[in-house]
Amino acid sequence: MSYLGPEFEPVPQRRSRRGPFTVALAALVPAVLAGWLVYEVVGDSGGSGPSAQAAGASGHSAAPSSPRAKGGAEGAGSPSASGRTDGKDPDSLRGKVVVIDPGHNQGNFKHPTEINRRVDIGTNSKECDTTGTATNAGYPEARFTLDVSRRLRTLLEERGATVKLTHDGDRPWGPCVTERAEIGNKAHADAALSIHADGSAVGNRGFHVILPDAVHSGTADTRAIAGPSRDLGVDIKDGFARATGTAPSNYIGGGTGLDVRKDLGGLNLSTVPKVFIECGNMRDSKDAALLTSAAWRQKAAEGMSEGIVSFLRG
Known part of the structure; x- marks a missing residue:
């Protein structure tokens, strides 16, 4: 889905005869739209507003990596539920x-x-x-x-x-x-x-x-x-x-x-x-x-x- 921006309104179509002014305006609108999109994506890509969201959605900004992504499978190499990594789990002899x-x-x-x-x-x-x-x-x-x-x-x-x-x-x-x-x-x-x-x-x-x-x-x-x-x-x-x-x-x-x-x-x-x-x-x-x-x-x-x-x- 393309994002048009919060203040952009499409130009309504007219049934009147197309004169030179109409033709020029029709040629101008795509240029303005293209320029606005370039500014939003490139010039404001570091923001936190809609522009940044759009960039993230389109793949232009890398999302933060998760602990699972950094460490492979979740829990690999991590402490046990007790927080011990030395094998001396305080629950290891429970019930004995x-x-x-x-x-x-x-x-x-x-x-x-x-x-x-x-x-x-x-x-x-x-x-x-x-x-x-x-x-x-x-x-x-x-x-x-x-x-x-x-x-x-x-x-x-x-x-x-x-x-x-x-x-x-x-x-x-x-x-x-x-x-x-x-x-x-x-x-x-x-x-x-x-x-x-x-x-x-x-x-x-x-x-x-x-x-x-x-x-x-x-x-x-x-x-x-x-x-x-x-x-x-x-x-x-x-x-x-x-x-x-x-x-x-x-x-x-x-x-x-x-x-x-x-x-x-x-x-x-x-x-x-x-x-x-x-x-x-x-x-x-x-x-x-x-x-x-x-x-x-x-x-x-x-x-x-x-x-x-x-x-x-x-």
Whole structure:
């Protein structure tokens, strides 16, 4: 559709005889119209009024490009709905339940009667709990495990997981190993991790992850969870090694960083995928230097988190 302009009126036709003036006028009108259109299109193409609209419609002025045109398909290379582009989507673990078990309790040594009570772990009976170990300088395992557990909880909650600790420094002793397993079972945890540090001989260094054996004895039956627990353990081992830069144990597991046991009540009585991790040897000065470092403990928590995330994402 041609645009005639807001003030242009076509010349009405007459029935009168065409004289020289009429012929001249007839020749003049097309020239005036052509000149006006040239002015509107060329001389005023940068305006925002009707002239600019006409130019845009006729292809003389490029329209602004859209985000889709610049980036190809909409959403390509753009952040997720949460705004994260680093893979740590705060909704990535939503609906998942993780139970973290900080090994031992700093108050256990004040309650020898309670923690020495024997409990049934399926394959045999053991103490309700123990005091745990400590570095030569007196830094207790129970303090270490609670600190790392809290750090790990924060990381997993940032990804949307529901996280439950078997204790949070809020009880004078325990819980017993039977209760620790029961907490994970009742929570229907998708993954459970018990955090520890070892107390071995000087020169024994490194970490290892303890997996449940396929136990079927008394109240213990880990046959259904032994496979998934191994998968969880391998993922945690890999994540922990990457994040901390530490090597697998040089005294347990033959360098694999994995150990299978059937004498731990926290594993025997679990009905959900669960493993233990011994983060290092508190009795070796080099390992102790790592375990007592807040920066290293944060890396340890990050490695455990990455392992759990990998397992839960399948």
